[in-house]
Amino acid sequence: MKIVLDHLTKRFSNRTKGLDDIIAVNDFNFEIPDGKLIGLLGPSGCGKSTTLNLISGLEKATSGKIWFGDDDVTDLPPENRGVGLVFQSYALYPHLTARQNIMFPLQNLKGKDKLTKEQMNEKVLEAAHLVQIERYLDSKPNQMSGGQQQRVAIARALVKLPRVLLLDEPLSNLDARLRLATREEIRRIQQETKLTTVFVTHDQEEAMSISDMIVVMKDGIMQQIGRPQDVYDHPVNLFVAKFLGNPPINVFDGKIENGAIVIGNERILEIEGPEDQEVYVGIRPEGFIVDESGPFHVNKKQIEIMGRDTSIVATHPNMISESIRIIVTLDSRDELPSTVGFRLKPGKVEIFAKDTENNIEYSVRESV
Amino acid sequence: MKKIKPWLYLAPAILFLGFFMVYPLIDVFIYSFEEGYNSASQTFRGIGLYNYMYVLRDPYFIQALKNTFILVIITVPLSTGIALLIALGLNSIPKLKDLFQTIFFLPYVTNTLAVGLVFMILFKKTAYSEGLVNMLITGLGGSAIDFMDGPYWAKMFVLCFYTVWIVLPFKILILTSALASVDENLYKAAKIDGTSRFRIFTRITIPMISPMIFYLIITGFIGAFKAYSDAVALFGTDLNAAGMNTIVGYIYDMLYGNGGGYPSYASSAALILFAVVLTITCINLTISNSGKD
Numbered sequence: 001m002k003i004v005l006d007h008l009t010k011r012f013s014n015r016t017k018g019l020d021d022i023i024a025v026n027d028f029n030f031e032i033p034d035g036k037l038i039g040l041l042g043p044s045g046c047g048k049s050t051t052l053n054l055i056s057g058l059e060k061a062t063s064g065k066i067w068f069g070d071d072d073v074t075d076l077p078p079e080n081r082g083v084g085l086v087f088q089s090y091a092l093y094p095h096l097t098a099r100q101n102i103m104f105p106l107q108n109l110k111g112k113d114k115l116t117k118e119q120m121n122e123k124v125l126e127a128a129h130l131v132q133i134e135r136y137l138d139s140k141p142n143q144m145s146g147g148q149q150q151r152v153a154i155a156r157a158l159v160k161l162p163r164v165l166l167l168d169e170p171l172s173n174l175d176a177r178l179r180l181a182t183r184e185e186i187r188r189i190q191q192e193t194k195l196t197t198v199f200v201t202h203d204q205e206e207a208m209s210i211s212d213m214i215v216v217m218k219d220g221i222m223q224q225i226g227r228p229q230d231v232y233d234h235p236v237n238l239f240v241a242k243f244l245g246n247p248p249i250n251v252f253d254g255k256i257e258n259g260a261i262v263i264g265n266e267r268i269l270e271i272e273g274p275e276d277q278e279v280y281v282g283i284r285p286e287g288f289i290v291d292e293s294g295p296f297h298v299n300k301k302q303i304e305i306m307g308r309d310t311s312i313v314a315t316h317p318n319m320i321s322e323s324i325r326i327i328v329t330l331d332s333r334d335e336l337p338s339t340v341g342f343r344l345k346p347g348k349v350e351i352f353a354k355d356t357e358n359n360i361e362y363s364v365r366e367s368v
Numbered sequence: 369m370k371k372i373k374p375w376l377y378l379a380p381a382i383l384f385l386g387f388f389m390v391y392p393l394i395d396v397f398i399y400s401f402e403e404g405y406n407s408a409s410q411t412f413r414g415i416g417l418y419n420y421m422y423v424l425r426d427p428y429f430i431q432a433l434k435n436t437f438i439l440v441i442i443t444v445p446l447s448t449g450i451a452l453l454i455a456l457g458l459n460s461i462p463k464l465k466d467l468f469q470t471i472f473f474l475p476y477v478t479n480t481l482a483v484g485l486v487f488m489i490l491f492k493k494t495a496y497s498e499g500l501v502n503m504l505i506t507g508l509g510g511s512a513i514d515f516m517d518g519p520y521w522a523k524m525f526v527l528c529f530y531t532v533w534i535v536l537p538f539k540i541l542i543l544t545s546a547l548a549s550v551d552e553n554l555y556k557a558a559k560i561d562g563t564s565r566f567r568i569f570t571r572i573t574i575p576m577i578s579p580m581i582f583y584l585i586i587t588g589f590i591g592a593f594k595a596y597s598d599a600v601a602l603f604g605t606d607l608n609a610a611g612m613n614t615i616v617g618y619i620y621d622m623l624y625g626n627g628g629g630y631p632s633y634a635s636s637a638a639l640i641l642f643a644v645v646l647t648i649t650c651i652n653l654t655i656s657n658s659g660k661d
């Protein structure tokens with residue numbers, strides 16, 4: 001089921017008198033293709049949960065429309081939209097067993113949709129099988145681990161065969177190890193059911209790893225929508241660039257001068273396109289190649305070796321962030337001098353306008 | 369040395385409780401078996417069950433037992449049910465909730481006797497007035513009823529009305545906070561699944577607040593069995609004459625009432641009350657525990 005958000009806006013009136021209304025979702029206008037897994041990504045308070053609530057129907061839109069396929073669901077109450085929602089806290093009914101929890105939505109069906117006991121049991125088993133919790137069906141939520149509870153919550157959302165599956169911060173209540181396993185689990189369930197699935201997260205790694213598409217949001221405004229790698233490689237602005245990637249992108253004060261990106265007084269990359277101006281220069285941690293004769297130099301602070309990654313923590317007079325992190329592959333534990341020289345991978349260097357912070361397109365001039 | 373320290377810390381509590389709770393309890397137990405106890409000479413004739421036989425045959429005790437049971441059976445379910453309805457109502461008007469919660473709580477902090485006085489004005493017939501309720505009844509075409517000195521059911525009605533009214537605030541308070549503590553997401557989840565309001569109430573709200581409901585029922589039973597001051601506030605101290613005595617009232621009368629001075633009978637009655645309350649509480653707990661699994 002394709003979901004279309006058409007100029008969707010949600011405004012909350014401010015309780016304190018005299019203060020402006022809060023626009024949690026500001027003129028959202030995008031389409032979620034059928035059968036895809038979409039991550040709504042942004043820092044807390046950016047309106048991603050509100051967006052999810054608007055799609056589920058728990059919140060009413062101030063203006064704009066929501067379409068599920070060809071159906072306008074804007075004014076439909078949640079129960080008539082055919083959505084399954086998994087809450088961050090799972091919201092399982094604590095006094096019911098897993099089986100009773102999963103069966104709960106089925107028991108609500110009335111009239112011609114009413115199911116017999118056998119049909120219900122069958123559907124519950126089917127859903128339980130999909131999320132692999134058959135063994136725990138007769139346990140109460142407090143007898144289950146966080147991961148198991150979440151599977152029950154997903155099964156409860158899936159059992160009534162929704163048109164759309166919505167997950168609110170599905171992984172944030174799980175510990176790190178379980179989080180990895182569960183996100184793959186969510187991916188598997190989504191691919192088996194082929195449901196259009198929207199999930200909310202503030203964790204960019206989570207979103208990047210399993211989503212078909214991500215929507216990056218900030219302060220109620222949609223920043224960028226696209227395939228995770230595309231968004232990572234071509235961030236539309238400095239915010240998106242900084243939000244995606246771990247370690248985060250290194251940002252410097254720089255300028256365009258005579259056909260080159262200049263940081264301090266080093267011409268780090270020869271380029272064509274943009275006019276001379278002051279810019280922010282962002283370089284991804286993996287965009288550096290150690291080269292003594294390279295054009296860019298930083299002051300080494302310390303080396304951190306973590307498994308396969310070696311990161312150089314460094315400083316630079318023009319850096320905006322606290323320090324710079326550079327990920328390199330060093331074959332031998334080479335002794336690096338206190339000032340390290342680098343060549344830069346062009347695709348990993350982004351420039352942003354000082355005023356709008358928007359990405360400035362450029363092309364690399366091949367050196368002759 | 370190590371062994372003494374904990375006992376030292378416990379000593380004040382143990383001494384205090386021992387003096388004022390354990391010793392009197394044991395004493396009551398002993399009194400109840402001492403036949404023909406004379407409080408002036410502090411002597412008794414023998415040991416046996418005579419006191420119990422006497423109390424159980426005493427028509428005043430039977431009346432008190434009957435009154436207490438009627439009071440318990442009517443007021444506990446009624447007050448809990450009404451409190452639940454009011455609490456649900458309060459929860460659905462978030463803006464006025466605090467105001468009404470305060471208003472509903474006022475009877476709880478009002479003195480029992482002051483409330484009794486108000487009920488007098490409502491129900492008592494005097495030389496000057498029929499009482500407010502009777503004015504209403506006659507106004508609607510009925511005939512006046514003497515609530516305070518009239519038929520048994522009328523007096524019982526006033527006593528139950530009074531008891532329900534005075535225990536309501538506490539129950540409302542407990543139930544509103546119980547309702548407010550139910551996870552909002554459970555309701556959202558139910559809403560998404562298209563659960564009807566009735567089903568949300570019976571399958572989610574009630575189970576979620578059932579521990580509090582059971583708490584209120586158990587303490588309500590115990591409280592109602594121990595009722596005394598309410599009856600005094602309405603019908604004065606000579607409750608036997610009014611036919612509105614309660615078990616605790618009977619115990620009091622045996623000790624200090626008209627003539628008084630029968631600690632043995634009072635002790636027996638107290639132990640009978642204890643046995644009744646214990647039995648009912650055990651039944652309650654069994655029911656509430658069986659509801660859990």
